[in-house]
Amino acid sequence: MRRERATPRPDWAQKVESHGLAFHRTAHPEHLPRPYWDESVQYVFDMDEVLALEETVEELHRMCLQVVEHVVTTGRYHVLGIPEWVAPLIEESWRRRDPHLYGRFDLRYDGTGPAKLLEYNADTPTALVESSIAQWYWLQEVYPGDDQWNSIHERLVDRWKQIAGGLPGPAHFAWTNGDETGEEVMTIAYMQETAQEAGLQGTAIAMEDIGWDSRRERFVDLDENEITTLCKLYPWEWIVAEPFSRSIPHAPTTWIEPIWKMVLSNKALLVLLWELFPGHPNLLPTFLNTPANLTSYVQKPLLGREGASMRIVLPDGAEQRTEGDYGREGFVFQEFCPLPDFDGQHPVLGAWVVHDESAGLGIRETAGLVTDDTSSFIPHRIAL
Template sequence: MRRLTSAPRDGWEKIIESQGLAYHRSAHPVDLTRPYWDESTHYVFTMQEILDLESQVEELHGMCLEAVEHVVAHGRYRDFAIPQWVAPGVEASWRRRDPHVYGRFDLRYDGTGPAKLLEYNADTPTSLVESSLIQWFWLKDVHPDDDQWNSLHERLVDRWKELPLQSGPAHFAWTNMDETGEEVMTLGYLQETADQAGLDTVAIAMEDIGWDPGRMRFADLEQRVIRTLCKLYPWEWAVADPFGPQAVGQQISMTWIEPLWKMVLSNKALLALLWEMYPGHPNLLPAYLDGPRDLPAHIEKPLLGREGASMRVVTPEGTRRTEGDYGAEGYVYQEFRALPDFDGWRPVLGAWVVGDEAAGLGIRETSGLITDDSSSFVPHRIIP
């Protein structure tokens, strides 16, 4: 694993915007001089490194599925701040094995040892357009003879074909709260992969989904019953909404992407449960729910936090915090290991899973200790 620099393509901004990364300006703080998409640098991997990472990611995914079974079997919903009234719906969703499509593991990796799990974005993962499309086109333009860990597009199309969906169009829903366009473009891309799989699809805002009390079903603006709904609206938000009980109650008559049981995997309490179930596993960092215990350095992560907000890093050298409004739901305390330093920049590897198979890699960099909305996305390639 190496970090290299090179000159960006002429007119790269227009190129990536034409390929779907229309939000590369709006999704990034305006006071930063470094762009969100930065092709002036990239990472190089050997094929053996990628094969090792693929194996580790699929093992982690399998462990996560075992963790869901453990939570359901032992009723450990309180540890995950899942409301008790939602628990039967989570259990039923898992027992039915309601289908899932994709997720993203965030990993610490420096090329010299096993990757370490930082978190699993299993319900509403983003940076999909960058990972699947934009860096692939960059590779074909700049390093056409090299390879890339990137089968995301093909696997997504194949996954839609595998799903046992009901008749009628599949709805892809963003929220009007999306001010950057990232959510709209991500869902638009997912909708495109579903179109290529032969599905009939419809785009809709979450705010435009209505409840039909006569039919006891959700419906779109044309009064069509919604039988499949793909959303980037977190389940913890959905169950707290006025129509949360209907959403939970509709699990058996609708296909939700992602399914309700993903509430377990999209929660950072998962980190503590995995360490409890697999103590000492080479891909895990020690993590606890009741405090840092004997960890000499740790990071406090809110169970439902996003974009690195509301975190606290505690080391012998001092304490650092990030701003945010998360944390009322509780925290997990994970061993802190600084991200590896490559020329003053620290990468987080976003390893994608589609279905139950590893499918690709996206890398975000930051100069700080915590990866947040100021990070930049950089491409990668594989050399022989």
């Protein structure tokens, strides 16, 4: 793994926008001199390196599924701060094997030692359009003789084909009106496109426009059509906190992602992974609501997003904090493992999983210690 400089295409902005990355301007703070999509640099990998990372990702995913089984079997939902009334829904969903679609592991990797899991975005992962589409077209135009760790699109279509046969009809694809950047709208639109390519027809809807028909005991759209399948870019922890969530047990709606993914979209997952697989080379020691014996650590809220509400205690005792309102459910304390330094920038590898298989890579980097909404997306290639 190495970082190389390159000359951006003169019309790069128009091209990435034409490929669906229309939010690259709005989702990035305007005052930053560096764009969100930055093809003035790139990360280059060897094929053997990527194959090894793929194996690591799939092993981590299998371990995460074992954590779900552990939680369902032991009833340790309290570790994750999951409400008691939700626990039976998770158990039923898991036992039914409700179909899951995708997720993104965030990894610390420097090209030499083993990759370390930072967190798993298993419910509403973003950076999908840029990982799947924008960087693939960049590769085809700029480095047509090279390869890329990227089968995300094909795997999504194939997975939708597997899922579609068990669905009762068309699907609805939902985002929230609270999204001011357009990122969620474009991401869920891309998800709908992959489903349609697989033969599953869909309708777009805002979460705020979903209604409840008390007579039929069904969720409905604005035309009173029943929502039989809902693919949402809206986190489960928000859903179960809203009044209409109490109707979920009464409706036969298929949810994508399924509610059992609440176990994986919670940073207490990192605590349970370390408990079940202590000393695993791809894990960092992580504890719930206490640093235990850690002297240098990152304090993360169980349900935080975009690097908000974090506290970092460095080896020299210095501290850094990020702003945010998360943390009411509690925190995890993960051993501090500094991101690698490439020319003063610190990359995080976003390794994608579709169903149960490794599917691709997206890289974000920042000059700071925390990968937040000021980070830039950097394309990658595999040198052949």
